[in-house]
Amino acid sequence: MNWLxxxxxxxxxxxxxWWAELAARARFGPGFPWGTLAVNVAGSFVLGLxxxxxxxxxxxxxxxxxxxxxxxxxxxxxETLRLYEDGARxxxxxxxxxxxxxxxxxxxxxxxxxx
Numbered sequence: 230m231n232w233l234x235x236x237x238x239x240x241x242x243x244x245x246x247w248w249a250e251l252a253a254r255a256r257f258g259p260g261f262p263w264g265t266l267a268v269n270v271a272g273s274f275v276l277g278l279x280x281x282x283x284x285x286x287x288x289x290x291x292x293x294x295x296x297x298x299x300x301x302x303x304x305x306x307x308e309t310l311r312l313y314e315d316g317a318r319x320x321x322x323x324x325x326x327x328x329x330x331x332x333x334x335x336x337x338x339x340x341x342x343x344x
Contacts, residue, residue, distance in 0.1 A: 231289050238294015242272075246299050261320060262308040265301060266328055272300035273332040277339025 246268050253264030276296045279288055305328060312321035 231286075234286060234289040235294040235297075238290045238292075238296075239298035240294075242295040242298030245295075246301060260317075262305075262312075262324065265304050265308055266324070266331070269300045269305060269328060270331045270335045272296040274335035274339040277336035277341075278343045280340055281343030 246264075249268045250262075250264030253262075253267060257263050276292050279292045279296075283291065305324075309321050309324055312318075312324060
């Protein structure tokens with residue numbers, strides 16, 4: 230039944246990602262992928278937090294399921310390429326750097342908080 234935990238978590242994570250993207254576009258416009266950045270950083274924090282404190286079942290539900298569906302490397306990659314091809318090369322580079330720094334910082338904070 231482990232697969233069911235993953236499915237339930239993903240069923241929550243995927244719509245949350247979509248809603249975050251809609252909210253970010255409504256608030257900030259389509260010029261920068263704020264929604265993807267936000268969910269990737271939040272998911273990194275949650276996954277770091279879970280690493281130290283959650284049971285194996287909770288990690289399947291919230292880590293693999295929820296965070297796996299909430300965060301998205303493929304969308305991050307596509308949005309970076311789209312920014313670059315649209316001539317927003319500086320924004321593309323900044324997006325990569327901010328995403329990496331914020332994601333690593335968030336997972337570190339999560340792990341630290343979980344200890």
